[in-house]
Amino acid sequence: MREFSQLEQRLLNEFQQGLPLTSEPYADIARQLGVYETTVLETLHRLQTEGVVSRVGAVFRPNRIGASTLAAMAVPAKQLEDIAAIVSSFAEVNHNYEREHHFNLWFVVVAADEQHLQDVLAEIESSCAYPLLDLPLLNEYFIDLGFDLKWT
């Protein structure tokens, strides 16, 4: 990881929420940071190009828009890459991770409604020929204020 400038650190840490809903939001941020608007735009653009920033925009609450679930599959190690590729090929899958466990493939499925979600899960199961665990969210127990990045 490269070193981040103080401006970058502040942009990454202090603006994870509450983007100004004004005509020129980046100018407002620039004023708060005491820099030029173009510097804010350039810095965000660079961080986005590097992949440090995924976007400036919304993070949705699960299950508020459409229907979603977390699914898990236990796949033999030798077949994991192939099965993961099949899972990823579904447009409704937006995260797909290997985790170190008997259940070693974990993915999030998002669909327009519950029926569509169940159809997609059934389709994934039959395409992969492995059963999946459907683990939808029941309750949420945290207040998300963004992630506090500890700069050392």
Add this chain to the structure above:
Amino acid sequence: MDMKASSPADMIPIPGLHEALIKIIGEGLPLVKQPYAEIAKQLNCSESAVIDGIKSIIASGDLKRFGVVVRHRKLGYRANGMVVWDLPDNRVSEIGHCIGQYSFVTLCYQRPRRLPEWHYNLFSMIHGRDRAAVIDQVAFIVQQCGLQGIEHEILFSNRCFKQRGANYRVDPPSISSGRAVNE
């Protein structure tokens, strides 16, 4: 349909605007001086309709956050542990709130057990610079929330096969009603 009409017409809700804005802010704002005006141009409506529309989405509680979305891995938070806990059903809420209060816990959800294969009912996500840091934070939680004797496991993430922003499909492709929304 004249959507460029001046202010009185802005009071009339623009059909499909809410859905279009959800899609756009999910994918990210343009990095230009006036991003909301830019979006308005795309949607053929006024800047104030865009800003008010986003305000109403925020007011509806559908968003967790609206701002700079960071990728933890790229910031040196390489270890990601999903910690799963097998809690007595009547203590899930109490313990969930205890675990969820720490800043290094980025998600804390109750999910159903799927017996016999899966008996954990609380999921928490912990990011750390390395595995040792995550293990350390889990030990801290066990101590703080009094979870000695509660079965739990840390599932570290390994390869990432796919990661992208929310893709909330408002219209499933299978729908055959012929109702074209905001094409």
